[in-house]
Amino acid sequence: MREYILLLAKDDSILIEKGKNKNKEYGDIDGNVEYGSIIETKGKKFVAVKPTFIDLLKKCKRAAQIVTPKDASQIISITGLSQGWHCLDAGSGSGFLAIFIASIVGRKGRVITYEKRKEFYEVAKHNIERCGLKNVVIKNEDVSKFRERNLDLITFDMKDSVKLIGKAAKHLKYGGWLVVYSPHIEQQLEARKEMEKHGMNVYATIETMQRRWKSLYGYTHPEPSGILHTGFMTFGRKALK
Amino acid sequence: MREYILLLAKDDSILIEKGKNKNKEYGDIDGNVEYGSIIETKGKKFVAVKPTFIDLLKKCKRAAQIVTPKDASQIISITGLSQGWHCLDAGSGSGFLAIFIASIVGRKGRVITYEKRKEFYEVAKHNIERCGLKNVVIKNEDVSKFRERNLDLITFDMKDSVKLIGKAAKHLKYGGWLVVYSPHIEQQLEARKEMEKHGMNVYATIETMQRRWKSLYGYTHPEPSGILHTGFMTFGRKALK
């Protein structure tokens, strides 16, 4: 498995592989260094640090619309996702959500992620490996036939997820969570109805907005333009019918 | 240590202690049950499940303004906080942020949280115990004399946090993160300046808004009123000066 190093300067950062690297801006960099070492290249000093999973995620390849970290992290804030959870995710897309969840559930946890489209499967597989995750299994299959049971969490980010809500309700453990993500409001409304129909406790439909503030020469303001909407998330929890 | 059980129905949930309970609405409940058991009380059926850390957090006592889960989870989405991190937190307030972080860093991680005001210290201590966390140390001391070093994360939610940014920069490991939380914009501006002065890479100042959507009888809309603002967070990362 490849190992990565983050080179961090006060005003820049580069993710490199352990070993020899060629960088467009900074030229040849020898990445055979320990964490905490100082590297100087083209007159600029960097310190070598261990990348976090977000550092790695940022450099991952994007093939499909991703679930952004701002939204992914709401799964934690609402469900309490933490170490040891057994999770199912579909469709993988570029694998971002699977990687995010796997980074939280750790070695005792597990994520099975399904992606039927070969080209997305390849990208997601590559990204999962790049992030060095050993607790993720990616399957190049249609999720509709999944057999995993007793799950703590199921996340759906795909077109026909509503059709699988009944099955999801069966395969979750009591108290387990289902999260339906989509950019469109209609799918959320259908998901709510379907969750209720299958005896789930519909906890909430949320949308999360984030603004970054800039400050330059004493002039402070939110960034003038950017992301106004990513997606809605509906959270349901398996209860008694 | 007390053990808790979440009783979950399709439209309600109750957190009870293992053992005998008196509930205002549902009367006497015998909580000596296994997870997955079904309990019937006053004609209502519940299933007993293991509470998540968010289930426990929701029932914690609030003595001071808390850092909400929606904001706390952005620490993960931006820094990549995960298992094994060593963290320092001040002031504890009601302990919510320390509990959130401790629930993510797990047994191999650690949170030291400082709270100088006795009354908040007591509440936070009680809440940390209630959540069953063994990786948190709470100190009834002024944080300004902290000696922990080589930290992965420092979180400040207190009035004079700006004065401690220089020290924080020294006590973080390279690549480690400092998060300054506050409801007011001025403190964020000062924090940015101070981070820059001490050679930190100022990653961002953010604010996160969340709306819940309601849907009843086919009428769907965001909740009409609620939280418009909790706080701003500025993220800096220890780099080379």
Added chain:
Amino acid sequence: MREYILLLAKDDSILIEKGKNKNKEYGDIDGNVEYGSIIETKGKKFVAVKPTFIDLLKKCKRAAQIVTPKDASQIISITGLSQGWHCLDAGSGSGFLAIFIASIVGRKGRVITYEKRKEFYEVAKHNIERCGLKNVVIKNEDVSKFRERNLDLITFDMKDSVKLIGKAAKHLKYGGWLVVYSPHIEQQLEARKEMEKHGMNVYATIETMQRRWKSLYGYTHPEPSGILHTGFMTFGRKALK
């Protein structure tokens, strides 16, 4: 017709009628004064000024959910509503939107507003009179039989407005605007479809959020809680089919 005076102090304001007044807080006030006069009561000084239509609107009686000024003003920002426009409004509710529009279209303009529920009709009528508007006609009738033609603007804030979109399209002049207001997203989706079916140019569906910022002793922040959602507005314009 009653005449109103706004008494304005640096930190307070009271709307009184011309003539004798009793005020809970400030006692007897003689409102027989010219604009610009200074009145002193219970040790507090006020200056008498002519109230604006927003000053009057704020003191109006509320019987139903109102269209707020923040939303009403978007009709101007999108349609270009100004003097001389002929407008139809339904249902009147408390009359706020009719008053807002009438205050902009002026003497050469006109607003016909329909309210079938007697109790709302009475409140709206009272409010319109209180604001001293002579260019508004309020009818205690079901709007479905309206006969006004060649209209510049039609505003609907009522349950079954979608059913009247075809008729609205006929009764608008070319280039005239239809605005459908409602708190729920479903009605907006139906309105869009219906507008398109009837040859209207669907300009936009919008939602407008506003935050007030507070600043006290150098601590500045958005108000922590308040209005998260009022309503959506869909704007269509009569074009050629």
Added chain:
Amino acid sequence: MREYILLLAKDDSILIEKGKNKNKEYGDIDGNVEYGSIIETKGKKFVAVKPTFIDLLKKCKRAAQIVTPKDASQIISITGLSQGWHCLDAGSGSGFLAIFIASIVGRKGRVITYEKRKEFYEVAKHNIERCGLKNVVIKNEDVSKFRERNLDLITFDMKDSVKLIGKAAKHLKYGGWLVVYSPHIEQQLEARKEMEKHGMNVYATIETMQRRWKSLYGYTHPEPSGILHTGFMTFGRKALK
């Protein structure tokens, strides 16, 4: 003065001058038509309508950052701006705010707008003429020496507006409004302090966000990216000191 015609189709609109026109997309168009006439060009039918002031504003030249209609309209929703008001505006920039206000105050109202930079003055002058407004006077002068008195409204959208707040307070009539617009929060804080110092009633500092919703083939969602921030507005009202 030039006269304009808006050609409106179900899915498009063109603003042309009365008389002969060349249009990139639609070729030669003879604009010597009455409102309500139907024009066919290159197989597309349009109806000729009188443009509203927003139709004209949209086609105006932009030389500087403008105050957007969504923000400009909040001046109405908060101050009650309407016919007959006497207003002062500085700096003109591209003239958008002056045009917006002049379109509301009508023939009996008046707007004096100051712009010291020659190149912006020329653009604003051109835009004001294009909109056919006769109640606007634009001066190519520094606003600091303005002598207009007894004003109903003063709007500042310029760097050093804070220095003029004392003077503004003198030149407003009692009950008159001062609006300070700027993208940065610092200027708002200074404006509040200065308004208070000069005996004004500080009504509010606001920010207004707007999202457009899209709906295509039954998939409805806010536009994914766009404007996150335009500016803040602080409203003060001349009261007794």
